[in-house]
Amino acid sequence: MFDRLVAYLDSIHARDPAPRSRWEILLYPGVLALGMHKIAHWLFEAKLFFLARLVNHVSRWMTAIDIHPGAKIGKNFFIDHGFTVIGETAEIGDNVTIYQCVTLGGTNPTNGQGGKRHPTLCDNVIIGSGAQVIGPITVGERARVGANAVVTDDVPEGATMIGLKARSTLVPAETWLREFIPYGTPCDEPCEPLPSERVQVLEAEIQLLREEMAQLRKSLPTPDDGGEKPRKSGARS
Known part of the structure; x- marks a missing residue:
């Protein structure tokens, strides 16, 4: 367990050069929110819904990050800063990075039943600050969603989404293969001119x-x- 925690903290440091030590990363709101979500999700899976919601509310009060207890989250998930909302049926893969003020929101089912209504983020996805990813869509592996983009359709693997409503831009292979791009936005290449x-x-x-x-x-x-x-x-x- 300790080794997994160290590996997780190191994965965050690889994406964020600001912290000077692992102890500092432990105070990140995203790390605290994820730790409390694990407790809330365990309670949710045990059908202790009230207790799961209670832990969720305490976590939101402490971190300004609202992760529904039912959301499924993979390894090395990193929320950089707060004010992020993740819905109940959202599914997040491994090594996903989300910046501040992001919403993984759901659509209102016309039949009044819940079902799958929130996004699925595949491995190595990066969501830029202020982006809104809405509905039961799939964001492909290594895709990037630029800051303030609105995404309501499936995102192809390796695509970069920008704009309102977000549209796909072609990403050169050398950019697609890079391990990490801050805020999910390659600033030199496919974005529009300033x-x-x-x-x-x-x-x-x-x-x-x-x-x-x-x-x-x-x-x-x-x-x-x-x-x-x-x-x-x-x-x-």
């Missing part, structure tokens, strides 16, 4: 158009150049 970069591109295009207009004006004949004046309509030849 607003400042787009403004610079537009300004360059405007300047080019101005130069072309100036060249066109110079090439047009003028009366002083002896050019033939255009005839008026209806004039006799």
